[in-house]
Amino acid sequence: MIRFALGRLASLTASLIVASIVIFAVVEVIPGDPAAFMLGVNARPDTIAALRAEMGLDEPLVSRYAAWVGGMVQGNFGVSWTYKTPVATLIADRIWVSLPLAIYALTLSTLVAFPAGIYAASRRGGAGDTAIMGATQLGVAIPNFWFAMILVLIFAINLRWFSAGGFPGWADPWAALKALTLPAIALALPQAAILARVMRSSLLDMLGEDFIRTARAKGLTRRQALWRHALRNALIPVLTIIGLQFSFLLAGAIIIEQVFFLPGLGRLIFQAISARDLIVVESVVMLLVFTVIMVNFIVDLTYAAVDPRLRARA
Amino acid sequence: MSRNLIIGAGLTAFFTGLAALSFLWTPYNIEVLDIPNRLLTPGGAHVLGTDHFGRDILSMVMMGARTSIAVALVAVGIGMGLGVPLGLWAAARRGSLLDDLIMRGNDLVFAFPSLVIAILITAVFGPSAINAIIAIGIFNIPVFARLTRGAALPLWERDFILAARVSGKGAARISVEHILPNIANLMIVQGTIQFSLGILAEAALSYIGLGAQPPTASWGRMLADAQTLVSIAPHVALIPGFAILLTVLGLNLLGDGLRDWLDPRLRVVRT
Numbered sequence: 001m002i003r004f005a006l007g008r009l010a011s012l013t014a015s016l017i018v019a020s021i022v023i024f025a026v027v028e029v030i031p032g033d034p035a036a037f038m039l040g041v042n043a044r045p046d047t048i049a050a051l052r053a054e055m056g057l058d059e060p061l062v063s064r065y066a067a068w069v070g071g072m073v074q075g076n077f078g079v080s081w082t083y084k085t086p087v088a089t090l091i092a093d094r095i096w097v098s099l100p101l102a103i104y105a106l107t108l109s110t111l112v113a114f115p116a117g118i119y120a121a122s123r124r125g126g127a128g129d130t131a132i133m134g135a136t137q138l139g140v141a142i143p144n145f146w147f148a149m150i151l152v153l154i155f156a157i158n159l160r161w162f163s164a165g166g167f168p169g170w171a172d173p174w175a176a177l178k179a180l181t182l183p184a185i186a187l188a189l190p191q192a193a194i195l196a197r198v199m200r201s202s203l204l205d206m207l208g209e210d211f212i213r214t215a216r217a218k219g220l221t222r223r224q225a226l227w228r229h230a231l232r233n234a235l236i237p238v239l240t241i242i243g244l245q246f247s248f249l250l251a252g253a254i255i256i257e258q259v260f261f262l263p264g265l266g267r268l269i270f271q272a273i274s275a276r277d278l279i280v281v282e283s284v285v286m287l288l289v290f291t292v293i294m295v296n297f298i299v300d301l302t303y304a305a306v307d308p309r310l311r312a313r314a
Numbered sequence: 315m316s317r318n319l320i321i322g323a324g325l326t327a328f329f330t331g332l333a334a335l336s337f338l339w340t341p342y343n344i345e346v347l348d349i350p351n352r353l354l355t356p357g358g359a360h361v362l363g364t365d366h367f368g369r370d371i372l373s374m375v376m377m378g379a380r381t382s383i384a385v386a387l388v389a390v391g392i393g394m395g396l397g398v399p400l401g402l403w404a405a406a407r408r409g410s411l412l413d414d415l416i417m418r419g420n421d422l423v424f425a426f427p428s429l430v431i432a433i434l435i436t437a438v439f440g441p442s443a444i445n446a447i448i449a450i451g452i453f454n455i456p457v458f459a460r461l462t463r464g465a466a467l468p469l470w471e472r473d474f475i476l477a478a479r480v481s482g483k484g485a486a487r488i489s490v491e492h493i494l495p496n497i498a499n500l501m502i503v504q505g506t507i508q509f510s511l512g513i514l515a516e517a518a519l520s521y522i523g524l525g526a527q528p529p530t531a532s533w534g535r536m537l538a539d540a541q542t543l544v545s546i547a548p549h550v551a552l553i554p555g556f557a558i559l560l561t562v563l564g565l566n567l568l569g570d571g572l573r574d575w576l577d578p579r580l581r582v583v584r585t
Contacts, residue, residue, distance in 0.1 A: 011418075018422055026434055037438075141510070141563040143517050146537055146555035149544055157545045251427030255518055259541070270522065273437045281437045285430055293425045 004304050012297045019289045024065050027282040033057070038081055038276045051081070055279070068282075077283040082275040087283045090268060097167055097264035098257070101180050102249040105187035110242065112192045117199025117238075122226055124204060132196065139193025144252060148186035148259040155182060165261035183260045187252050191245045195238065202237045206230040236307060243299030247292035319571025325564025329557070333379035342370035344377055345529055353547040363549050365539065371550065375557050377531035381443065382561065385526070386512030388447045390505050393454020398501060400455070401462025402493060406485040408467060417463070420456035428453035428515060436524040443526040446519045450512050461504055465497040499576040503569050510565035517558050533558050 028034050035051040036043065051057075056064055071078060077087035120132040156164035162182050168175045206212065207230050215225040254266030261267075265284055272280035341361070348368030356363040362371040404416040423431075432449030439445050466489070469475060478488050519525035520534030528535070533554040540551035 014418075015422055015425055019425060022422075023434065026438055137563060137566060138559075141514075141559050141566060143514055143521075143534075143537075143555065143558050143562075145518060145521050146551075146558065149537065149541060149551050149555070153544050153548060153551070247425075247427045251429040254429060254433070255522055258522055269433060273433065276437075278437070281434070285434050288430050289426055292427060296425070 001304060005301060008297060008300055012293060015293050016290065019293070020069055020286060021065070023282055023286050023289070024068060027278050027285075028064065029061070034278050038278055040276070072283070072286065077287075078279045080272075080277055080280050082272070082277045082280075087280055090280065091265065091284065091287060094263060094265050094268050096170060097180075097262050098250065098253050098266065100176075101183055101187065101253050101256070101262070101264065102246065104177075104180055104184040105191065105249050105253075106242070106246060108184055109188040109192040109195055109245070112188070113195035113199055116192075116196040118203060118226075118231070120196065120200045121203035121207070122223070129200075133200075136193040136197050139189050139196075142189065144186050144190055145255050145259050147189055148183065148256055151182045151186055152259070165259070167262050179260075179262075183253075183256045183262060186259070187249060187256050191249065195241055195245065198241045199234070199238050202234040203230055206234045209233075236303065239299060239302065243295055246295045247288075250288055250291060316571050316574055318567045319575055322564050322567030322569070322571050325560055326568050329379050329561045329564065330383060332376045333383045336373075336376040336380050340370075340373035340376050342373045344369045344373045344531055353543070353550065355547075356549055356553075362553050363547075365536070365550050366543055366547075371536075371553055374531050374536055375533070375554060378533040378536060378554065378557065379561070381520075381526050381530055381532040382513050382516050382558075385443055385447050385450065385516040386509050389450035389454055389512045389515075390508050392447070392451030393458050393508060394501065394505060397455040397458025397460075398462050398494075401459040401464075402466055402489040404459065404463045405466035405470060405493070406489050408463075408470065413463075416459065420459050423452065423456045426453075429518065432515075432519055432524055441524045441527060443530065443532075446516055446525040449519070450515045453515075454508050454512070457508060458501065458504065461500065462497060465500050466493045469493050469496055499572075503573045503576065506565055506569035506572060510562045510569070513558065513562050513565070 033048070033052070035048050035055060035057055039048055039051060056067060059067070068078070075088055077091065079085065080087050080090055083090060116132050116136075120129040123129045152164050155161045163179060167179050170176045203226070207226065209230075212225050212230055215229050216222065220228065250265075253264060254269065256262075257264045257266035258270070265288070269281060269284045271277075272284070346369075348364070350368065351360070351364055352366050352368040354360050354364040354368075356371075360370050360372070362375065364370055365374065400416050404413040407413050428450065431452055432446065435445050435449050436442075470493075475488060475492060478492050483491070516525055516532070517534035517537070520532040521538045523535075523538065525534055526532040536554040537551060540547075540554070544551045
């Protein structure tokens with residue numbers, strides 16, 4: 001287990017290094033002079049020179065890269081050019097919208113998908129199965145930002161149960177959760193549809209295995225065999241998908257935040273793009289990629305802890 | 315042929331037909347604004363109504379179909395054109411450092427959520443349909459590379475490949491002449507699914523303003539424009555959404571139907 005974890009850790013570190021080089025190259029090398037790029041065509045040369053000095057652009061590339069990575073490791077993401085605020089502070093303010101939103105959506109998606117997938121598998125070929133599979137076909141085909149607009153139309157404009165957008169802050173947790181409910185449902189829908197399909201097919205695979213036949217021969221009913229033996233084994237591919245989905249949810253939150261005017265990382269990154277604030281763009285993108293790589297790393301380790309066969313294979 | 319295949323092929327043909335027809339004819343010119351006739355409800359002279367500039371929504375949907383399909387198709391082309399050769403190459407040199415490098419590179423692209431790649435690209439190069447294509451296309455590469463490698467590996471152990479090697483063919487020739495034809499069905503099915511994901515991605519990117527720029531019509535942009543009008547003219551927001559939904563649904567059903575039709579044993583990776 002320790003060897004496995006060390007091997008994974010090495011590949012995690014390598015991924016992070018390569019990802020940071022790619023992001024650094026795209027943002028700071030390809031535009032030529034980032035300072036001139038950020039200030040636009042009408043900037044005066046002395047303004048550009050001042051920004052160049054502030055960003056440390058006169059240093060060689062390697063030391064700029066080292067300074068950027070070194071800063072991030074210590075929690076220093078640089079200072080935003082437009083907000084004149086440390087990027088770390090900007091991120092810290094907004095992550096309390098995006099992260100809870102992604103977790104809320106993941107919870108909803110799991111709560112819907114597990115029962116739906118299990119029910120469909122246990123009634124394979126029946127009316128319930130067909131209905132659930134039909135619903136998941138629709139779920140994966142609906143653009144979630146459009147679904148969000150429909151939710152607003154129904155629940156905010158017509159029924160007035162929720163507000164159409166905005167975020168009141170966490171001072172009143174109930175109001176905050178309420179403001180995140182429609183966005184979380186919109187975000188969760190496609191993920192729930194995918195997860196329910198994976199749950200169903202994984203369970204069906206397990207129900208065809210020899211150990212289920214043994215369990216049935218021992219006298220367990222089909223239902224008992226499903227709950228006691230098949231489900232536990234079927235969870236492995238389901239966990240993989242949940243791990244992958246977390247990254248989709250974080251990225252998807254960027255779009256859903258636009259629909260509901262939520263002050264999260266998504267809005268921060270869009271404002272930064274339109275203001276050409278590359279320092280913010282670079283750091284937020286790195287943070288998102290870091291989170292995705294970390295989540296996948298944790299999922300890998302969790303499996304290995306759960307399933308010794310995976311350790312041996314690696 | 316299954317019901318899925320027929321419905322899927324029908325929907326796909328319908329929207330591809332609309333896009334093709336838009337090159338020859340649309341009911342109205344969408345570049346002409348007609349403010350007195352704005353926000354008309356469906357029916358009458360404008361079958362699907364008009365938007366806030368008085369533009370005919372049916373014509374916009376037809377032009378938008380062209381953008382969505384073109385972007386998604388080219389993005390799938392990039393993914394297949396680069397991903398399949400990479401996967402074949404990795405499988406031919408299985409176990410080597412090269413194989414490892416290709417697969418690690420794939421993992422790395424997977425670690426970037428596709429939307430984040432798109433944002434990074436547009437932040438530096440500016441928003442445009444071309445940049446949307448690149449962003450979606452890059453994400454398609456590892457999908458095809460992985461699938462190709464996975465499907466090619468067991469083939470390399472088969473007797474007919476051994477026969478080809480004995481007859482003196484090199485790895486590259488075997489990959490093209492013997493491996494590729496055997497995995498082509500799988501690629502077609504996965505291509506259909508990536509195509510539908512590409513339509514969704516294009517819609518999302520143009521919705522947030524990072525895709526096709528005006529005056530090019532796109533379904534995502536129509537939705538973005540309609541967002542503030544949803545309470546006074548819901549049809550303006552509903553119609554482009556249904557266009558996306560039905561196109562994507564059609565492609566997914568087509569993919570499932572093709573898979574069952576071409577080879578019931580095929581299993582397609584779906585993320």
